[in-house]
Amino acid sequence: TPRLGGILSALVTPFRPDGAVNLDAIPALVELQLAQGVHGFYVGGSTGEAFLQTPQERIDVLREVARAARGRGRLIAHVGAIATQDSLRMGAAAAEAGYDAVSAIPPFYYDFSRDDLLAHYMRLVEEVSLPLIVYNFGGRVGRLTADDLLRLLDEPKVAGVKHTSQDLYLLERFKRHRPDAVIFNGYDEMCLAGLAMGADGAIGTTYNVMGDLFVALEAAFRVGDLPRARALQVRANTLIDVLIEVGVFPGTKALLKALGVDCGECRAPFRPLSPDQSQRLQAAFAAIRMT
Ligand code: NAY
Numbered sequence: 001t002p003r004l005g006g007i008l009s010a011l012v013t014p015f016r017p018d019g020a021v022n023l024d025a026i027p028a029l030v031e032l033q034l035a036q037g038v039h040g041f042y043v044g045g046s047t048g049e050a051f052l053q054t055p056q057e058r059i060d061v062l063r064e065v066a067r068a069a070r071g072r073g074r075l076i077a078h079v080g081a082i083a084t085q086d087s088l089r090m091g092a093a094a095a096e097a098g099y100d101a102v103s104a105i106p107p108f109y110y111d112f113s114r115d116d117l118l119a120h121y122m123r124l125v126e127e128v129s130l131p132l133i134v135y136n137f138g139g140r141v142g143r144l145t146a147d148d149l150l151r152l153l154d155e156p157k158v159a160g161v162k163h164t165s166q167d168l169y170l171l172e173r174f175k176r177h178r179p180d181a182v183i184f185n186g187y188d189e190m191c192l193a194g195l196a197m198g199a200d201g202a203i204g205t206t207y208n209v210m211g212d213l214f215v216a217l218e219a220a221f222r223v224g225d226l227p228r229a230r231a232l233q234v235r236a237n238t239l240i241d242v243l244i245e246v247g248v249f250p251g252t253k254a255l256l257k258a259l260g261v262d263c264g265e266c267r268a269p270f271r272p273l274s275p276d277q278s279q280r281l282q283a284a285f286a287a288i289r290m291t
Helices: 023-036 055-069 084-096 114-127 146-152 168-177 188-196 207-222 226-246 248-258 275-288
Strands: 006-011 040-043 074-078 101-104 132-137 158-164 182-185 201-204
Touching: 006 023, 006 074, 006 207, 023 055, 023 207, 040 055, 055 074, 055 084, 074 084, 084 101, 084 114, 101 114, 114 132, 114 146, 132 146, 146 168, 158 168, 168 182, 168 188, 182 188, 188 201, 188 207, 188 226, 201 207, 207 226, 207 248, 207 275, 226 248, 226 275, 248 275
Parallel strands: 006 040, 006 201, 040 074, 074 101, 101 132, 132 158, 158 182, 182 201
Antiparallel strands: none
């Protein structure tokens, strides 16, 4: 496995009942997941509710996770923002906190041109000292074309792509174009397929609560035990079905609470689960637990 591959949890951000970021919950969250065997953390991504926080809150979380992890596991900081200056500021903080790489979703909402987006990434590459993992989030960032992404991969400081897309042909093309790039599969429910098409690892929301299952899945795949890898994927997907139905991020937080790490609720407009949703989710979780 290349240095940056493996199973990385797309870490949730804990909040207090009053809505403030709960930095105090981070050490227990990190320990829970390291105990499950995850190889590191992708901090402040979609799962981390990046766009429901201020850049300063995101920086505080980046620092606290690095402090809690104490060098155990790889750390990628998601520094995506609409404003280039915000991404640069978070990137500098990630470098200072000891992260291995930064990652960024392209600026969105405004009608930025493709050249605006490429220039944004080039500034991250030039002005942040860490390698960059481009965050390709298919549906949400339609403006960058496959060719743009391949072109970005020609930059030596672009270390790879986090590919949250069902287009696994494109994942394979990234890997073929730059065999030394680190490509992460982004949809947990297709982890095995992504690995089969050449992914070096996977980053996902559901690894917050079932990291052990996906670590075992990847290990089975690497030794060529496809029946076991597939059985694990099927098992995970019976829970992911319910998570998608009730809301992946609020659902993941509900499961973390049941595992003894209270990360609070997601920030509004996300809403907590209803009692019925909660009950169905816990039942699905109980049915697939590894231990
Ligand atoms: C992120 O930045 O946190 C991620 O993108 C992690 C990848 C997740 N994708 C999205 C869209 O959030 O783990 C997946 C996803 O939650 C899971 O596959 C369920 O669909």
